[in-house]
Amino acid sequence: MLDFLPAFPAFLLIFMRVTSFFLMMPLFSYRSIPASHKIGLGFFLAWIMFLGMEVPSLEISGTYFLLIIKEALVGLMIGFIAYLMLSAIQIAGGFIDFQMGFAIANVIDPQTGAQSPLMGQYLYTIALFFLLTVNGHHLMLDGIFYSYRFIPLEHWIPFGDENMAEYIIRALNTMFIIAFQMSIPVVGSLFLVDVALGVVARTVPQLNVFVVGLPLKIGVSFIILIAVMSVLLFAVSQAYETMLGTMRGLMDLMGGS
Template sequence: MEWINQLPAFLLIFVRILAFLATLPVFSYRNVPNIFKIAFSLFFAYIIFFTLDAPAIGIDATFFLLIIKEVLIGLLLGLIASILFYAIQVAGAFIDIKMGFLIANVMDPQTGAQTPLTGGFLYAFAVLFLLVTDGHHLLLDGIFYSYAYVPVEEMNVQFGGESVMETAAGAVLAMFVIAFQMAFPIVGALFLVDVALGMMSRAVPQMNVFVVGLPLKIFLGLPIMLLMLPAFFWLVTNLVDEMVITMRMLLELFEGA
């Protein structure tokens, strides 16, 4: 009956993984069944449990505090990854502003929120690229090695430290920088189209710029978007690397707290 003494440690591992999957990109989508998330968390926790040599933990008041700590660590790690991955949606919003698609947001069945048309298009490509290149394995690698930085029995974890807040703010800043890099080719080209239309409106006042400009931007924006897809996939690769680095930095800050 020694496994009963190890059961609290297994539950702590399971709680951190389940909280991590609740906010992690791809795994947290609404079209992923909850029974799959729970079963995958149990399977992953089973593997990690026999890898870590977890200590015996008693069920007392400290155990419930450890559960809260595990939930917060899992949610924060998954949230940091999600914030960076939403750079694709932000880039799509930047593009839609210039192309005129922002007035036609659609409901995303994966998240249940309204998303820009171009953002949903690019986001679908990014998710497929993430799965094909095994990028999701890197994200799961982050939660696996999190137990080396913050063991399950560790209680001295300061979530509100100044360095932790700076890392979170840096992740938001990196999200906007990467989003701008993704959207810049199209936004820059369409800005030149606006400049050309402004010059034409001064030269030919009889021409209705608003009637001509909207279809012209769509006609030019879609081919430019296809041409920028190779660079977009390169930026998605850098985005995944940035997600892994930020998660590792956050864990190092938790370890040094």
């Protein structure tokens, strides 16, 4: 117990980074998970990481409190990048909902507590199941563990570096590109349906396209979704690869590489 006391400040820094990462990390940050469970899981993971790495000897001083703020920011930024990449799935569902006519109905996202599009939440749920199937949550935990190789506990972060801001903006751009690629099969098909309904409305004025169009677009959307579901899962796997690569790139920048 006496041997642990000199390393206790380092353990607190590890615990701060892990718990901050859980605040933004997909799946682990759900509001339906009690806060006591998140803190307990973060404590045991921090303890395992503490036993598996060499920690420096730190003293509790004014500089130490700045290191606590730094560790919290590191965990939040890494978790935010992971959540940013997976948000592309919900944005793709929002694009699809807008074309299907489902944009007027939303559901509550259990992760953020905010309203989410129907198809976006449906695709996001499938993506989370796929994440668990391929053990992607283990890879994200590995990411926070190996982050100490890039960003040691006593290392300061160049938060004012313009390359870091540019990198996050590029990640945001990549998120919208992934969302567009996932939604274009359904959105493109519904655009052709709109064109066809416009032609029918001009050639057959007696037909009320507003009554026929909505159920037709919903039916076509579900048919296209069933047909391209394998392609969507492939896009989700690409989003996971992009997420892990983006997390590593951000850690490289924060580590000064």
